[in-house]
Amino acid sequence: MKKDLSAAYAYIDEIREETLGLYREFVNRESWSKTPDKVRIFSDFLKAEMEKAGFECRYVPVGVNADTLVGVLGKDRPGKPILFCGHMDTVFPTGMHPENPFKIVDGKAYGPGVLDMKGGILIALTTVKALNRIGYDERPIKFCFSGDEEINHTGSQGAEVMEAEAKGCLCAFNMETGMIDNYLCTGRKGCLRYTVEVDGVETHSGNDFQGGRSAIAEMAYKIIDFHNMTDLSIGNTCNIGTISGGTVPNAVPAHCEVVLDMRYTTLSGKEKLLARLDEICKKTYIDGTSTKYAFLNKLDVFETTDEGMRFFEYVRGIAKEYGLPEVNGRPLGGGSDAASTTMAGVPTICSCGVRGQWNHTMKEYAVVDSIFDRSKMYVAAVANSDQFAQK
Numbered sequence: 001m002k003k004d005l006s007a008a009y010a011y012i013d014e015i016r017e018e019t020l021g022l023y024r025e026f027v028n029r030e031s032w033s034k035t036p037d038k039v040r041i042f043s044d045f046l047k048a049e050m051e052k053a054g055f056e057c058r059y060v061p062v063g064v065n066a067d068t069l070v071g072v073l074g075k076d077r078p079g080k081p082i083l084f085c086g087h088m089d090t091v092f093p094t095g096m097h098p099e100n101p102f103k104i105v106d107g108k109a110y111g112p113g114v115l116d117m118k119g120g121i122l123i124a125l126t127t128v129k130a131l132n133r134i135g136y137d138e139r140p141i142k143f144c145f146s147g148d149e150e151i152n153h154t155g156s157q158g159a160e161v162m163e164a165e166a167k168g169c170l171c172a173f174n175m176e177t178g179m180i181d182n183y184l185c186t187g188r189k190g191c192l193r194y195t196v197e198v199d200g201v202e203t204h205s206g207n208d209f210q211g212g213r214s215a216i217a218e219m220a221y222k223i224i225d226f227h228n229m230t231d232l233s234i235g236n237t238c239n240i241g242t243i244s245g246g247t248v249p250n251a252v253p254a255h256c257e258v259v260l261d262m263r264y265t266t267l268s269g270k271e272k273l274l275a276r277l278d279e280i281c282k283k284t285y286i287d288g289t290s291t292k293y294a295f296l297n298k299l300d301v302f303e304t305t306d307e308g309m310r311f312f313e314y315v316r317g318i319a320k321e322y323g324l325p326e327v328n329g330r331p332l333g334g335g336s337d338a339a340s341t342t343m344a345g346v347p348t349i350c351s352c353g354v355r356g357q358w359n360h361t362m363k364e365y366a367v368v369d370s371i372f373d374r375s376k377m378y379v380a381a382v383a384n385s386d387q388f389a390q391k
Helices: 005-016 016-028 036-052 118-133 158-166 215-227 268-282 306-321 338-343 369-383 384-388
Strands: 056-060 067-072 082-087 101-106 109-112 141-146 171-174 183-187 189-201 237-245 254-264 291-299 329-331 354-357 365-367
Touching: 005 016, 005 118, 005 369, 016 036, 016 118, 016 369, 036 056, 036 067, 036 118, 036 141, 036 189, 067 158, 067 306, 082 158, 109 118, 118 141, 118 369, 158 338, 171 338, 183 306, 183 338, 189 268, 215 237, 215 254, 215 268, 237 354, 254 268, 268 291, 306 369, 329 354, 354 369, 365 369, 369 384
Parallel strands: 082 141, 082 171, 183 329
Antiparallel strands: 056 067, 067 141, 101 109, 109 365, 189 254, 189 291, 237 254, 354 365
């Protein structure tokens, strides 16, 4: 039976200005991944807001990067917890934006991380506040927000922590960047990043050209091979994202380095990429050069599963039942921590955050009204979650 959520929806509308004020506080506390102290300033602020809503909170260390923030509301309630997850860090170096950068213009919010993904965290918190307002007490609600997702948990246990915290949950909403067309994400490619380095022999290009062994020339041959690793028929891509090498124009370069970003949709596709990477790096085009490669970071594949699709269909049906904006679903190419929650065996949907465009750019914006539409949708999904659990 459909539950009456009119009081919760009225409350979400009632606290609109308060919610936007909190949005401002979130965004103006910049939290670049590579400054764990700045991420901690934001996470401490978020932790205090979560505690006001009744969460019992703790930090989970992940290594050299910012800690993961975990909170549980109603730990003694029956049933499996419902998880809201994502990340607190952003891609923007501190000071890249002007001081106190948050602003709203013509219904769009701007500022570092306004879309990716402080708007999503705000929606999760707003959802819980509305559920508290109507006395919801049927299941525990869990928050798990990483401090280093934007750097793919490089050098940390961030992904493993997310997977461990997700285990045993009924379902997971990953509050990542929402798509402008109101789609939700039902799967994501996995991401592998590797550095490849070529060493050659440095000589003066005028006085001893023949004695040199160009690392850049060797890498140039290999770059074509890397590019040809792409196989769109199975969802594999390889992007040569950065390249550096050489010192001056009149020296045969002794060193060249590239960073590869490889994407895949299946584990077999992943193995094919890794096998081909090894083959290419073992092959030598210019005698006297040598090549090595090293793992940099990864985000595992968020596979589209039957249970994940059942969860998506449940949420889509709930939105329709309550007269909320229609949602649809599709897979995406970018990685996220939805991979970790799915690997934990938890039905997951992603891109559950605020709708918008241009994340990771100075043009990034979020559609303000979608904060409130999506909060209402998740209130309905949580309040009626027994419908999903019993199927």
